[in-house]
Amino acid sequence: MILVTGGLGFIGSHTVRALLDLGEDCVVVQRSVRELPAVLAGTRVAVERADIADREALLAVGRRHAITGIVHLAGSYPWPPVPEAPVEATRQALDGLLNIAQAAQDWGVRRLGLASTIGVYGGADHDAPLREDAPLSMSAPVSIPTFKKVGELLGGFLADTTGIDIVNYRISGTWGPLGHRDPFFAAPALVHAAARGTAPDLSHLMGPAFAEDGLDLAYVKDTGRAIALLQLADKLNHRTYNVGSGRVTTNAQLIAAIRKVVPDARVGLPTGGEASHMVLDISRLAEDTGYRAEYDTERAAADYIAWLRAGHAG
Incomplete structure (x- = not known):
């Protein structure tokens, strides 16, 4: 069973749909419980109410479900920015990411996927398709790519020190239903x-x-399918993948x-x-999963x- 944080949201619901279509069971974690979105109507999806910033509530989900993988799509960044409490907003964002990593370790999951963004390439040379090994600027003009860069660095450190297979998904501009x-x-x-x-x-x-x-x-149905393929691939040859058209x-x-x-x-x-x-150059994604945009x-x-x-x- 794959746990998807933010699994009732925009990209999350389409990722869950793709995982279901590929034969996986899914549990989604949301801070507030609501009806399944239309793209998941008629499907069997377990919904758990929990805030990923609450470590004990998150870890309890793993006692109720046999979770084998995690796709972390819930926003681990303060957006829009919180000028009146930037330190606390940053703490909550990082707590969510670290709690997900703790859960992955405690549950012994096969793979943890972390949502990143095309925005991390801000400042890079755009004259050619952007490859995952392109050098990245240490700064960013808005909070989302800032926190995604931090998340990628922390994910790499935790992958090296815990042995968890942690994979970054650098997601392009995505549009479509929901x-x-x-x-x-x-x-x-x-x-x-x-x-x-x-x-x-x-x-x-x-x-x-x-x-x-x-x-x-990228159309969101393609984005969701690409993430699902990365999560379920028998072997991935890289830690970071561009997800786009x-x-x-x-x-x-x-x-x-x-x-x-x-x-x-x-x-x-x-x-x-x-x-x-x-x-984005998506050759890694295509080579390791067989992905093709539909x-x-x-x-x-x-x-x-x-x-x-x-x-x-x-």
Whole structure:
């Protein structure tokens, strides 16, 4: 049985779905119990209410389930930042990560997967696909890549000292059903606007959006399947894996895909933007798991719009 923290969330629920489809049983840990998301409707998933920052509550889960692996997707970082209590927020974030590692050791799990982010490559040369062995900057402009870098370093130390197979998943920009308005890219907002027949509200973005802006965007169903394959692989040859599409998707390409489904969608953006795009090299992932993306931009846009038009909120 695989334990997935944050398993009822965006990427988590799709990862659980993929694990179930591959024949695994799953238990998810959430701070607050809620109904299974629609992608898990009709499945058998054990749901445990526990805060990963509460070590005893987390370890108790392992006394009720025979857990053989852990996928840690719950946010081990303060986001948005907590300016009134930054030290306490940092302590809670690190406690969650260390408690998960403690659980992995106590339960003797086969593999612990830790969610990281494409954001750790900030400041790296973007002229070529980003490889896992690229040198990383010691700084980051926001909390998420900062804490993910810390998590990767701690995970490496704990893997070396405990013998646990700890694997980092550097996840690219991800969009799709159950997603949210992302502050770093416009794709979810553009799709939601097309499905509703409105102009997109991009006020949540960290900066203005342009047609030529692009990023390695992965459809969440592909992201979840990639993580599941990494968790279940008989052997992994590396400690860190990029999880993405391996290609650039620009806003212009996404808008063209949206308009194939909704020809009159009001999702145009001004020209301009960055000429350099962050793209992940996913050769490690493909070689060690056989992973291949199933959703190109057109198929992903059509699937997401159909999901929203079926009455789903996210």
